Amino acid sequence: MKNTREKIFEAILPSMRDKGIKFKLWNAFLIAIILWGLYALWIQVTVGHIVTGMRDHIVWGIYIVNFIFFIGLGYAGSVIAALLYFGNIKWRTPIVRVATVMMVISTIIGPIYIFMEIGRLDRIHHLFIYARLQSPIMWDVIAVITYLIGCIIFFYLRVIRDFSFLSNKEIFSGFRQKLYRWLSIGYCEKPEQNRLLKQSNDILGVLIVPIAILVSSILSWIFGMTLRPGWHSSIFGPYFVLAAIYSGIGVVVVLLYIYRSIYKLEAYITDTHFKYLGYAIIAFGAGYGYFTFSEYFTDWYTSKEWNARLIEKLFDPQQYGWATFFTTVGGILIPMIVIGIPQLRTTKSTVVVSLIMVIAMWVKRYLIIIPTLENTLVPMQDLDPVVSKYSATWVEWALVSASFAAFALVFTWIMRFVGIIPIYTSSELEEGARIYSNVQTSSS
Amino acid sequence: MEKERRNFIKKGAAIGATGAAGLMTWMAAEDVNETGEKVKLLSTNGEIIEVDKAYLKMASVENAEQMRRDLIGREPVPGRKFIMVVDLGRCRNAKKCIIACQKMHYLAEDKEWLKVKLLKDSDAGAPYWFPKLCMHCDNPPCVKVCPVAATFKREDGLVLIDNDKCIGCKFCMVACPYSTRVFNWEDPENPDMEGAEFPSTETSLPHYHNTVEKCDFCPDMVRMGKLPDCVTVCPNGVFYFGDENEDAVTNGDETVRLSALLKDRAGYRYMEELGTKPRVYYLPPVNRMFPVERGYRDLSEEEINVMKDQMK
Numbered sequence: 227m228k229n230t231r232e233k234i235f236e237a238i239l240p241s242m243r244d245k246g247i248k249f250k251l252w253n254a255f256l257i258a259i260i261l262w263g264l265y266a267l268w269i270q271v272t273v274g275h276i277v278t279g280m281r282d283h284i285v286w287g288i289y290i291v292n293f294i295f296f297i298g299l300g301y302a303g304s305v306i307a308a309l310l311y312f313g314n315i316k317w318r319t320p321i322v323r324v325a326t327v328m329m330v331i332s333t334i335i336g337p338i339y340i341f342m343e344i345g346r347l348d349r350i351h352h353l354f355i356y357a358r359l360q361s362p363i364m365w366d367v368i369a370v371i372t373y374l375i376g377c378i379i380f381f382y383l384r385v386i387r388d389f390s391f392l393s394n395k396e397i398f399s400g401f402r403q404k405l406y407r408w409l410s411i412g413y414c415e416k417p418e419q420n421r422l423l424k425q426s427n428d429i430l431g432v433l434i435v436p437i438a439i440l441v442s443s444i445l446s447w448i449f450g451m452t453l454r455p456g457w458h459s460s461i462f463g464p465y466f467v468l469a470a471i472y473s474g475i476g477v478v479v480v481l482l483y484i485y486r487s488i489y490k491l492e493a494y495i496t497d498t499h500f501k502y503l504g505y506a507i508i509a510f511g512a513g514y515g516y517f518t519f520s521e522y523f524t525d526w527y528t529s530k531e532w533n534a535r536l537i538e539k540l541f542d543p544q545q546y547g548w549a550t551f552f553t554t555v556g557g558i559l560i561p562m563i564v565i566g567i568p569q570l571r572t573t574k575s576t577v578v579v580s581l582i583m584v585i586a587m588w589v590k591r592y593l594i595i596i597p598t599l600e601n602t603l604v605p606m607q608d609l610d611p612v613v614s615k616y617s618a619t620w621v622e623w624a625l626v627s628a629s630f631a632a633f634a635l636v637f638t639w640i641m642r643f644v645g646i647i648p649i650y651t652s653s654e655l656e657e658g659a660r661i662y663s664n665v666q667t668s669s670s
Numbered sequence: 671m672e673k674e675r676r677n678f679i680k681k682g683a684a685i686g687a688t689g690a691a692g693l694m695t696w697m698a699a700e701d702v703n704e705t706g707e708k709v710k711l712l713s714t715n716g717e718i719i720e721v722d723k724a725y726l727k728m729a730s731v732e733n734a735e736q737m738r739r740d741l742i743g744r745e746p747v748p749g750r751k752f753i754m755v756v757d758l759g760r761c762r763n764a765k766k767c768i769i770a771c772q773k774m775h776y777l778a779e780d781k782e783w784l785k786v787k788l789l790k791d792s793d794a795g796a797p798y799w800f801p802k803l804c805m806h807c808d809n810p811p812c813v814k815v816c817p818v819a820a821t822f823k824r825e826d827g828l829v830l831i832d833n834d835k836c837i838g839c840k841f842c843m844v845a846c847p848y849s850t851r852v853f854n855w856e857d858p859e860n861p862d863m864e865g866a867e868f869p870s871t872e873t874s875l876p877h878y879h880n881t882v883e884k885c886d887f888c889p890d891m892v893r894m895g896k897l898p899d900c901v902t903v904c905p906n907g908v909f910y911f912g913d914e915n916e917d918a919v920t921n922g923d924e925t926v927r928l929s930a931l932l933k934d935r936a937g938y939r940y941m942e943e944l945g946t947k948p949r950v951y952y953l954p955p956v957n958r959m960f961p962v963e964r965g966y967r968d969l970s971e972e973e974i975n976v977m978k979d980q981m982k
């Protein structure tokens with residue numbers, strides 16, 4: 227087993243010590259985007275929300291879209307990890323690592339975007355000193371904070387053992403070794419430690435799934451609790467849960483593939499991984515597609531005036547018709563068809579459809595928020611198109627781009643620090659052992 | 671002991687009092703040497719009290735606002751239950767109410783708390799002008815969702831906003847089905863607030879950048895027993911304002927019994943099925959005083975087209 231660990235370590239070492247020019251350029255690129263976003267934020271704070279595309283009717287824009295998107299990824303991470311863990315799935319390890327890191331970063335980035343939407347950031351403390359529990363926003367504040375703490379512990383418990391392993395590696399600088407040692411809080415493979423660790427992993431694994439589902443539903447209730455067609459719907463809770471997990475799997479697929487191709491980790495991130503993740507996409511895509519269908523179908527069939535106007539907006543090619551087409555066909559049907567038909571399913575095609583699906587899921591959140599706000603009960607009758615039709619300004623796009631850049635940057639550095647393949651767990655799992663023996667034979 | 675107690679009472683009175691010098695507070699932990707010079711103050715229960723000058727300290731302005739608000743801003747006008755009735759048969763989109771409202775509340779020209787829409791209820795139905803104010807719902811969806819209790823419902827029926835507290839999350843705007851609320855997207859202009867008599871919750875002043883505002887039924891006016899400006903200024907007497915407890919409403923020209931008016935003229939509330947229980951009633955657009963076209967007079971071709979397009 228010791229041997230296997232060293233082997234894995236060797237394989238992922240390049241990704242943990244990357245000093246190449248490409249790596250530097252990548253970082254510079256991301257930092258540039260983040261700075262652009264910060265500049266946009268500065269403008270928004272100093273000049274006011276007038277610099278955004280939001281106006282009196284469409285009061286929430288792509289910040290909220292981004293908020294839902296990232297929070298969704300955050301919730302998905304823990305659910306994916308916990309399901310694999312309790313299913314005792316042998317091939318899970320790299321997926322769990324990517325999913326948990328994604329979870330932590332997204333759960334931090336997501337809520338930042340609700341603050342972008344808030345006019346008076348200087349009064350943000352009012353949320354605590356005047357907190358009013360009846361408001362769904364307060365539910366969300368509590369839920370997100372709880373979840374964030376939970377998922378950081380959840381993630382941390384899964385890397386303690388790797389930290390202790392890494393702390394002995396001379397190849398790292400003294401400071402880095404010390405940091406690893408400090409983070410490993412004295413773990414040294416004692417049976418008692420292992421027992422405690424397993425217990426806490428089990429408990430947290432059991433807790434985190436219901437928390438994630440609850441928190442995801444609470445997020446949906448920000449919308450579900452209003453009197454708006456397209457939001458006020460009883461399926462919104464489960465709908466958001468499924469959408470979150472669905473998009474989360476897509477992101478995991480894309481991230482795994484990027485790491486595998488850059489650092490040549492084919493032996494550890496195998497085609498089988500993509501195949502199984504593909505199956506998960508089909509399963510969750512089917513559920514999610516079913517919800518989407520029932521949501522639109524019931525509204526369309528009864529055609530209550532206010533709801534019918536929304537459906538018309540969503541399906542009219544002059545308005546959001548093409549976007550709706552993209553989210554349903556590109557986001558649900560194509561992934562299911564491409565992955566579902568064995569002749570079409572390759573690792574590459576899985577990755578490509580996952581990427582399309584992730585983009586479609588972002589657009590879908592846009593379709594949940596903006597058309598509903600544009601569909602007012604009393605007609606707007608405003609002459610100014612800026613008021614009656616939302617279109618995001620560069621400030622908003624800059625800030626949203628910054629969120630993706632920040633995600634990529636933090637992900638890069640966390641992975642550089644903890645490694646993309648969990649060293650300990652992988653070496654423990656049987657399936658792991660088999661893969662690694664293959665590596666041995668192929669490399670000898 | 672007795673002296674201490676008396677001091678305590680005095681101090682308590684001083685805390686809740688406003689005088690010519692503004693709001694005063696007493697600092698709890700301080701030792702005070704009485705000067706012998708007395709100051710007369712008006713307590714919150716309306717009694718004139720006397721306190722030694724030494725006990726008085728000017729509060730910082732921020733605190734003063736806070737206390738004024740806590741003292742009267744959220745208190746209802748006693749015994750009232752304000753209500754409005756809008757007679758749709760009389761409206762010709764004269765827009766005098768909008769202008770008066772903007773003047774009264776120091777609003778920029780493009781900012782309307784009160785809007786007039788062109789509506790048509792059914793395909794073959796006739797279009798009519800529809801003044802839209804805040805409905806001051808008895809089951810207000812906006813108040814439910816506010817995370818900081820910045821918007822609140824008073825016992826006298828008014829739904830008001832404390833724009834010192836509002837964090838600008840806009841959730842209330844999303845929750846309001848009537849799109850009543852507006853946001854200060856730009857830094858708004860403010861009148862000189864020197865010597866303002868009413869707390870900001872009642873005047874909706876000063877306007878704050880990045881916070882939410884709306885029609886407030888002019889609580890400072892009605893507290894003084896006057897009518898909101900939109901009511902008095904309307905040349906056609908469209909708006910009736912009054913008190914449900916008294917069962918009386920007036921449009922400035924005539925005062926009528928509320929229940930009789932609603933009964934005779936088949937008063938209804940807009941979108942009753944939403945369950946928001948508005949405090950604004952409408953009288954159906956029958957026996958019109960003007961043809962609907964009269965309202966097009968001051969509008970551009972473009973405006974008319976937009977209105978007609980979205981009429982429903």
Ligand code: SF4
Binds near residue numbers: 819831837839840841
């Ligand atoms: S915008 Fe202001 S008043 Fe409206 S819900 Fe948010 S904090 Fe409350």
